[in-house]
């Protein structure tokens with residue numbers, strides 16, 4: 001058997017993040033204000049520090065990673081690139097399968113890669129508190145931990161359905177000093193309004209974002225932090241793909257296809273964008289975002305200006321969307337229950353430069369179990385989406401005899417998702433149909449622009 005782990009030294013952690021905007025054929029579409037006109041950076045200063053706003057609008061190819069951020073990332077980076085020999089053998093495929101193991105971060109997922117710089121830049125700007133949202137709890141855990149590293153108080157609005165499904169995620173956030181509220185909550189006007197109409201509302205990422213933005217906008221000492229979607233978040237995550245490229249060079253290999261689960265797009269952008277740089281330079285590589293069939297933003301959504309949150313507090317962003325008030329079914333991959341997608345990922349998809357597939361819930365758990373039994377690590381339900389698509393391709397290779405190199409991002413472990421695995425083993429998980437009517441109804445409420 002050839003080598004399994006491809007490791008880098010701490011000194012090989014990238015010194016700069018990669019900004020895909022520099023290699024996009026067209027400039028990114030601007031965010032719009034309530035009047036339908038492009039907003040300037042000043043419109044965001046109520047909730048973000050200027051350093052992050054500058055990154056949000058930058059077209060520079062390389063952006064330096066501050067030394068204190070690199071020192072904090074040293075706690076768990078570089079993350080290993082693993083050749084999945086045992087999965088290959090279990091599938092009987094001639095394909096070579098590799099995965100980047102982002103589950104080694106303290107909070108258990110890739111989300112820490114941006115939580116650390118976001119906490120750092122806010123602390124530098126004199127901010128004392130961060131308000132944020134979380135779906136499955138991965139982002140909230142990452143932000144609680146990063147708040148602890150840089151001495152910030154962190155308040156987290158956790159989508160109700162995940163709050164109930166994953167109680168130990170809350171314990172984890174509290175261990176790092178975070179304060180957690182089930183969203184919709186009584187802490188904000190947005191939450192109170194929703195609960196007055198529907199006391200059993202299950203919440204959604206869009207709604208939790210509204211609560212966190214409302215809190216951040218109403219207090220001088222508080223800023224907002226988002227775990228995905230925005231350009232600066234995707235920028236921070238490129239550390240994954242940049243490391244992976246160095247590791248593939250050590251392995252003497254290069255991926256034909258890259259797979260990543262896609263909720264708001266930061267995990268996909270993080271692993272895929274550094275490879276997009278090669279694609280833009282003429283290299284042949286396919287970059288595939290994988291999403292749930294029950295929340296099929298890229299594959300079934302509309303490319304239009306929409307709000308990032310349910311209440312309509314955020315600027316309008318041009319993205320694939322299912323409508324900002326779309327309420328996705330309560331699938332166990334809580335981190336993929338988002339109505340929109342990163343504007344950068346959306347634009348690249350719209351221009352046919354990246355691909356997307358949607359996979360149903362049961363098939364993702366089946367893939368996750370196959371992976372766990374072969375490779376040992378129990379993946380997060382979100383990661384199971386990429387594993388499903390990668391296994392499907394490996395099985396195609398088995399049919400055709402092709403020896404493709406397949407690479408996916410293991411975005412997180414599933415140690416706090418075992419109740420979901422229990423339900424899968426007990427035959428209690430369901431495949432939700434594509435919620436066509438709900439999506440149509442929601443798309444009818446898209447804001448009118450221009």
Ligand SMILES: Cc1ncc(COP(=O)(O)O)c(C=O)c1O
Pocket residue numbers: 109110135136138139227228229261262263264265266267268334335336380382383411412413
């Ligand atoms: C483990 C894991 N993987 C993937 C995702 C999706 O990431 P993104 O929203 O950046 O697309 C999430 C989001 O919460 C997650 O927790």
